[in-house]
Amino acid sequence: MxxxxxxxxxxxxxxxxxxxxxxxxxxxxxxxxxxxxxxxxxxxxxxxxxxxxxxxxxxxxxxxxxxxxxxxxxxxxxxxxxxxxxxxxxxxxxxxxxxxxxxxxxxxxxxxxxxxxxxxxxxxxxxxxxxxxxxxxxxxxxxxxxxxxxxxxxxxxxxxxxxxxxxxxxxxxxxxxxxxxxxxxxxxxxxxxxxxxxxxxxxxxxxxxxxxxxxxxxxxxxxxxxxxxxxxxxxxxxxxxxxxxxxxxxxxxxxxxxxxxxxALPTRDARHGRLYAFRSGWEERRPEPGDPFYRAVRIHDPEHRVAHAPIEEGCDCPACSRHSAAYLHHLFKVGDLSAERLATLHNLRFYVRLFQRLRSAA
Ligand SMILES: [Zn+2]
Missing domain, CATH: 3.20.20.105 (Queuine tRNA-ribosyltransferase-like)
Known part of the structure; x- marks a missing residue:
């Protein structure tokens, strides 16, 4: 190691x-x-x-x-x-x-x-x-x-x-x-x-x-x-x-x-409204190769228009701790600059959380 x-x-x-x-x-x-x-x-x-x-x-x-x-x-x-x-x-x-x-x-x-x-x-x-x-x-x-x-x-x-x-x-x-x-x-x-x-x-x-x-x-x-x-x-x-x-x-x-x-992927994806989230049941586990531990959230998709929960329940990033997926969807739709910032911070925080898990023993 x-x-x-x-x-x-x-x-x-x-x-x-x-x-x-x-x-x-x-x-x-x-x-x-x-x-x-x-x-x-x-x-x-x-x-x-x-x-x-x-x-x-x-x-x-x-x-x-x-x-x-x-x-x-x-x-x-x-x-x-x-x-x-x-x-x-x-x-x-x-x-x-x-x-x-x-x-x-x-x-x-x-x-x-x-x-x-x-x-x-x-x-x-x-x-x-x-x-x-x-x-x-x-x-x-x-x-x-x-x-x-x-x-x-x-x-x-x-x-x-x-x-x-x-x-x-x-x-x-x-x-x-x-x-x-x-x-x-x-x-x-x-x-x-x-x-x-x-x-x-x-x-x-x-x-x-x-x-x-x-x-x-x-x-x-x-x-x-x-x-x-x-x-x-x-x-x-x-x-x-x-x-x-x-x-x-x-x-x-x-x-x-x-x-x-x-x-460059997490930040580039974020700017295009492609967000990462841990699948439910994988919030605290350390993933191994082949595990289906995450999913992609396409924030532009119409289903998010009325999604009043955060992008990922339990994520402590500036987007999820204060805003709903519906709000972020709206910011992207109207082309507000803060949409890309919040999305980028969410994706990078997802990586920080993933790496914390990989550092843990099991
Ligand atoms: Zn988040």
């Missing part, structure tokens, strides 16, 4: 869910809102912050914590996945080479030259508590040769990131250094996943991310790659299932030894 993770801004009890504050904010809610519902840490995206507002702006503000008023642990994702997906959608946006990634900003013509070293330096500039190495993403369905190249690059880039990280730590000597995580690639290939995980473990990192998995992947397909990677990593090392966050996927990954999660 994973140990709580010490960072220079406090210890994260595990398993932990870190909402995606991609551009230094969780859309529609404040840092104060997040603290009030029990969120302990967040994930920002170094690449998106480089694009806007720029690392210098964040640094001049006193670092990412002061900029966004968050004093808990912050993990900065390198942005390897985002760069890859943007370039994949539109090859005019850039190119991924063995030694670097070149990204073009179509609207301004600006060009970013991302190397493993530069991406580590950027995360030091932001002042993040957990730095993530730049990795080379591929499609989980891509042919074997492409997966092999991605693993080779990912390992090579991780070694360069580790060296740059150690150099920065030696050079700065300013208090407790951040942690550094590497990301495991290898798509759906058992041999490549194991090979990548072992090679990264040999270099040595404070934690490891499971990368390159599509958000909408089937839970059944996900379990094997998660297991291969966990098997090949040191048992005590923190393992972060990057971007994996559907509640049933979380339960599966947690049972396989993953202790850190981030995902």
């Amino acid at each position: 994973a140990e709580p993770l010490d960072t220079r801004r406090g210890t994260l009890a595990v398993p932990t869910f870190l909402p995606d504050a991609t551009r230094a904010g969780v859309r529609g809610v404040s840092s104060e809102d997040l603290r009030a519902i029990g969120i302990e840490g967040v994930v920002v995206n170094a690449f998106h912050l480089l694009r806007r507002p720029g690392a210098r702006v964040v640094q001049a503000a006193g670092g990412i914590h002061r900029f966004m008023d968050w004093d808990g642990p912050i993990l900065s994702d390198s942005g390897g996945f985002q760069v890859w997906s943007l370039i994949r959608q539109d090859p005019n946006r850039g190119i991924i080479r063995d030694n670097e990634v070149i990204f073009r900003e179509p609207s301004t013509g600006e060009k970013w030259n991302l190397t493993p070293e530069r991406v580590v330096g950027l995360q030091f500039q932001l002042g993040s508590d957990i730095v993530v190495c730049l990795d080379d993403c591929t499609d989980a369905e891509a042919p074997e040769a492409e997966q092999e190249r991605s693993v080779e690059r990912t390992v090579r880039w991780a070694r360069r990131s580790r060296e740059e990280f150690d150099r920065q730590v030696r050079q700065r000597r300013d208090g407790v250094p951040p942690r550094i995580f590497a990301v495991v690639q290898g798509g759906g290939s058992e041999a490549l996943r194991r090979q990548c995980a072992s090679a990264l473990a040999e270099i040595g990192f404070d934690g490891y991310g499971f990368g390159g998995w599509p958000l909408d992947a089937d839970a059944g397909l996900l379990a094997d790659p998660l297991r291969w990677v966990a098997d090949a990593l040191p048992p005590e090392a923190p393992k972060h299932a990057l971007g994996i966050g559907r509640p049933d996927h979380v339960v599966t990954a947690h049972a396989l030894g993953y202790s850190m999660f981030d995902c």
Whole structure:
């Protein structure tokens, strides 16, 4: 079982869910809102912050914590996945080479030259508590040769990131250094996943991310790659299932030894009126893989127009403790901005409650 993770801004009890504050904010809610519902840490995206507002702006503000008023642990994702997906959608946006990634900003013509070293330096500039190495993403369905190249690059880039990280730590000597995580690639290939995980473990990192998995992947397909990677990593090392966050996927990954999660799903779903609720009888139980412990509530559905009970009876979030589902349904119907805020807080509070249960012994 994973140990709580010490960072220079406090210890994260595990398993932990870190909402995606991609551009230094969780859309529609404040840092104060997040603290009030029990969120302990967040994930920002170094690449998106480089694009806007720029690392210098964040640094001049006193670092990412002061900029966004968050004093808990912050993990900065390198942005390897985002760069890859943007370039994949539109090859005019850039190119991924063995030694670097070149990204073009179509609207301004600006060009970013991302190397493993530069991406580590950027995360030091932001002042993040957990730095993530730049990795080379591929499609989980891509042919074997492409997966092999991605693993080779990912390992090579991780070694360069580790060296740059150690150099920065030696050079700065300013208090407790951040942690550094590497990301495991290898798509759906058992041999490549194991090979990548072992090679990264040999270099040595404070934690490891499971990368390159599509958000909408089937839970059944996900379990094997998660297991291969966990098997090949040191048992005590923190393992972060990057971007994996559907509640049933979380339960599966947690049972396989993953202790850190981030995902855009609960907040994105909330903005679309898709809410999560524990099924009755599951309010206090710790779910196991395969358990039907939650249901989706579509707040736009007409049945909620006169539903005068909260979204979930017993939920202590700001939406359920004060309002009925009918009121939230109404706010969505009239396009009131507070609808998305309340829905987001409900879904995130659902995750906090789920993770509290997963932390409990049984
Ligand atoms: Zn609620």
